[in-house]
Amino acid sequence: MNINSFRKTILLHTLSAVPYPLLEKIVRPAVIIPYYHMISDDEVIHIKHLYRHKNIKEFTQALEFLLQNYTPLSLMELIDIITKGGALPEKAFLLTFDDGFREMSDIVAPILIEKGIPATFFINTAFIDNKEMCYQHEASILEEYLRNNCLSQEVMRKTAEILQGQSPCSKGRTPLMVMFRERELLHDIAKVVGYDFNDYLMRNKPYLTSEQIRRLLNQGFTIGAHSINHPLYSALSLEDQLYQTSKSIRDIKDRFGLKYGAFAFPHTDHGVSKEFFIEIYKTGLVDISFGTSGIMDDIFYRNMQRINFERPLLPVQNIMSFHLARRFFKNITGNGRLTRHCIVD
Known part of the structure; x- marks a missing residue:
């Protein structure tokens, strides 16, 4: 704060x-x-x-x-x-x-x-x-996924590279910090970690x-x-x-x-x-x-x-x-x- x-x-x-x-x-x-x-x-x-x-x-x-x-x-x-x-x-x-x-x-x-x-x-x-889904809602979903799934070091490394920072599980940059103009980064991360936003949209209809x-x-x-x-x-x-x-x-x-x-x-x-x-x-x-x-x-x-x-x-x-x-x-x-x-x- x-x-x-x-x-x-x-x-x-x-x-x-x-x-x-x-x-x-x-x-x-x-x-x-x-x-x-x-x-x-x-x-x-x-x-x-x-x-x-x-x-x-x-x-x-x-x-x-x-x-x-x-x-x-x-x-x-x-x-x-x-x-x-x-x-x-x-x-x-x-x-x-x-x-x-x-x-x-x-x-x-x-x-x-x-x-x-x-x-x-x-x-x-x-x-x-x-x-479609709002980029901030995608970021919240990814944050939840990253916190609750054990991903390989290679996947975490690629995710960190996309975010241009350290691993999202550390004190570095997280999906929640992605701005509107960078929102495609969230889709890049989803591909790396194997997450499907369309599936979330179909299942949850937010x-x-x-x-x-x-x-x-x-x-x-x-x-x-x-x-x-x-x-x-x-x-x-x-x-x-x-x-x-x-x-x-x-x-x-x-x-x-x-x-x-x-x-x-x-x-x-x-x-x-x-x-x-x-x-x-x-x-x-x-x-x-x-x-x-x-x-x-x-x-x-x-x-x-x-x-x-x-x-x-x-x-x-x-x-x-x-x-x-x-x-x-x-x-x-x-x-x-x-x-x-x-x-x-």
Whole structure:
């Protein structure tokens, strides 16, 4: 853990002791937008080494907290308010989910329907129908395989060479350190160790199918794009950012007959330029977009910031206390609004 992460952890636990009602009254956010990736009581290998997820009990407890303290808001209501003007319901929340895992249909949707909560699911178009897998999910699978199988020294040597470091079983580079632009290395490693990602896709079906997505839409939920294949946007050129965004939104809208365009940045929108937002909104393809900076405003009012309700693994009231206190301190220091840089030629 680096020093910044350590300080954040200490601050989080300290602020968790501050009464939530007091913080909420001080900050009074117009709308809160939580996001999750996975809800399951099971071990999920393709995310096991990336982050810890909330189980069903923790999720339902969070929903009860939200219903007790906030008013559910749908994506379409939010788009209508943003594009046409109008007032948000007092203490509103919009629930969102990223990455398009099949658990959204199997586990999450039935719980939300029972409680009467609308939600939006953001989907990577390349992974629909389990045709491809996110490079980070492949990395988690490989990490699990390398840790739990006795491989020959020759195989380990070749794996280390591919990673351009020491053996993944030592303190050297591991599959989890592979970046988006290097993702083919994961396929090279899989060939060396004899692992078949396609077999995993067929056996586990980690992502939503087209049929499941249509069922979610028929159940009253909304969907949006989460890029094509989950890159970190700050590591892309402006051209590639625009391509990932426009193609994924077009594919989602055309495939499922949507009349709205919603986009959630994979990873984060940190480092994304003014030019990007000006261009995507100018085209009319995107009605609303979402980042991951917590309870924050953005200089582009149609880019809404969301709160991670998965990490850390604390009760949701503690997570909310942290984000409310963080926003309070940013307000008094004049940093309550995210700024954007311009691209320098």
